[in-house]
Amino acid sequence: MKKKHSRGDHEFNPETLALGYGYDPALSEGAVKPPVFLTSTFQFDSAQHGKEFFEIAYGLREKEPGEVPGLIYSRLNNPNLQIFEQRMAAWDRTEAAAAFASGMAAISTTCLALLRPGDKVLTSAPIYGGTHFLFEHILPRYGIEAIQVPTSVNTPTLMGQLARELGGVRMLFLETPANPSNAMVDIAAVSALARQLSKESGEKVITAVDNTFLGPVFQRPAACGADLIIYSATKFIGGHSDLIAGVVTGSEALMKEILTFRTILGTMAAPFTGWMLLRSLETLSIRMRRQSKNAQALAKLLAAQPQVRRVNYPTLLPEGSQERAIYEAQCTGPGSLISFEIEGGEAAAFAMLDRFEVFRLAVSLGGTESLVEHPMTMTHADVPPEQLEAIGVTPGLIRMSVGIEHLSDLQRDLLHALEG
Numbered sequence: 001m002k003k004k005h006s007r008g009d010h011e012f013n014p015e016t017l018a019l020g021y022g023y024d025p026a027l028s029e030g031a032v033k034p035p036v037f038l039t040s041t042f043q044f045d046s047a048q049h050g051k052e053f054f055e056i057a058y059g060l061r062e063k064e065p066g067e068v069p070g071l072i073y074s075r076l077n078n079p080n081l082q083i084f085e086q087r088m089a090a091w092d093r094t095e096a097a098a099a100f101a102s103g104m105a106a107i108s109t110t111c112l113a114l115l116r117p118g119d120k121v122l123t124s125a126p127i128y129g130g131t132h133f134l135f136e137h138i139l140p141r142y143g144i145e146a147i148q149v150p151t152s153v154n155t156p157t158l159m160g161q162l163a164r165e166l167g168g169v170r171m172l173f174l175e176t177p178a179n180p181s182n183a184m185v186d187i188a189a190v191s192a193l194a195r196q197l198s199k200e201s202g203e204k205v206i207t208a209v210d211n212t213f214l215g216p217v218f219q220r221p222a223a224c225g226a227d228l229i230i231y232s233a234t235k236f237i238g239g240h241s242d243l244i245a246g247v248v249t250g251s252e253a254l255m256k257e258i259l260t261f262r263t264i265l266g267t268m269a270a271p272f273t274g275w276m277l278l279r280s281l282e283t284l285s286i287r288m289r290r291q292s293k294n295a296q297a298l299a300k301l302l303a304a305q306p307q308v309r310r311v312n313y314p315t316l317l318p319e320g321s322q323e324r325a326i327y328e329a330q331c332t333g334p335g336s337l338i339s340f341e342i343e344g345g346e347a348a349a350f351a352m353l354d355r356f357e358v359f360r361l362a363v364s365l366g367g368t369e370s371l372v373e374h375p376m377t378m379t380h381a382d383v384p385p386e387q388l389e390a391i392g393v394t395p396g397l398i399r400m401s402v403g404i405e406h407l408s409d410l411q412r413d414l415l416h417a418l419e420g
């Protein structure tokens with residue numbers, strides 16, 4: 001794989017790297033675009049090469065300086081995944097990355113690789129439903145306990161108090177901004193806490209951030225000190241609502257442990273998914289910026305409507321507030337998820353949802369098309385009623401994922417749906 005990352009002392013930007021980095025056309029008949037490598041197995045030049053590839057793949061010896069491990073079998077790796085992984089690592093400015101069959105495959109493989117019986121995890125709350133299920137119902141079977149800490153400006157302080165009280169905390173798992181409230185956790189403060197806890201306990205405490213909503217374009221957790229950055233690539237990275245995938249980025253050392261588990265659990269993405277993700281990465285920055293620009297205009301429009309009680313969107317955070325300071329320190333843009341509460345509860349929300357024509361009534365997010373949904377009865381239907389209020393999910397709350405359509409069409413559609 002061609003590794004050109006810079007010319008002289010000029011480091012290329014991820015938008016540029018997304019078009020060529022990690023791919024050597026000479027290995028594919030000069031094809032400008034990487035072909036899809038639909039193969040399960042790879043032929044060795046010689047028995048000696050086969051032996052060397054296995055030695056590295058199975059950790060029997062360390063790589064020699066400059067040695068490029070050869071391809072063996074697509075459960076271990078495949079060119080489409082490797083190119084995608086190199087470009088994702090470039091985007092997050094981490095040493096390595098691993099592609100998975102889904103966001104949940106990425107999260108569960110990471111947890112199984114890095115946690116042991118007796119370990120505890122502190123998570124921000126609310127958190128994605130599948131992740132919540134993993135922490136509540138699956139990891140406890142393996143002796144791993146997760147404790148939720150509400151997302152607020154106080155999350156780092158609360159996590160510090162709890163970790164010292166409980167002992168055995170091995171991972172701080174964050175999802176920021178929170179879904180659907182857009183509340184934020186201070187990643188730098190939590191990462192600093194993890195480093196402090198590592199020192200106190202003599203064992204590494206890992207900060208993992210689910211960066212699906214703003215990353216990698218508007219939020220780079222590695223720059224805030226986080227160890228692992230996790231994505232549902234189904235959302236913005238894939239970006240066209242036509243695939244399911246996940247990715248984790250981080251240091252060589254942590255990714256090595258995660259890759260061993262990926263190989264054995266078989267949770268890697270398929271070659272065709274890797275190829276689709278490469279196509280998607282080329283336009284990631286353009287799409288996310290256009291989506292965010294549309295969303296900023298719609299959030300402003302919503303905030304000016306009398307039927308709208310409250311709009312949750314980063315650019316509307318009060319100037320001078322602690323939330324605003326966190327947003328400005330760790331994000332370079334507000335993204336394209338908005339939630340808002342309308343007068344009239346569920347009946348009014350349902351009537352509004354049924355009137356949209358351009359926005360599609362569907363869950364998921366991050367695609368080129370605009371979507372709307374009702375968190376209380378859809379994405380957050382399994383959250384216990386007593387917790388809904390705390391995470392801002394009320395009967396009148398609607399969540400939208402803003403796409404790349406022409407802004408004037410979205411504005412008209414929104415006003416039409418609001419006014420009936």
Ligand SMILES: *Cc1c(COP(=O)(O)O)cnc(C)c1O
Pocket residue numbers: 102103104105128130131175210212213231232233234235244245246
């Ligand atoms: C969708 C989502 C996931 C799960 O990803 P899948 O690709 O559906 O497995 C995890 N975290 C967040 C924040 C998500 O939005």
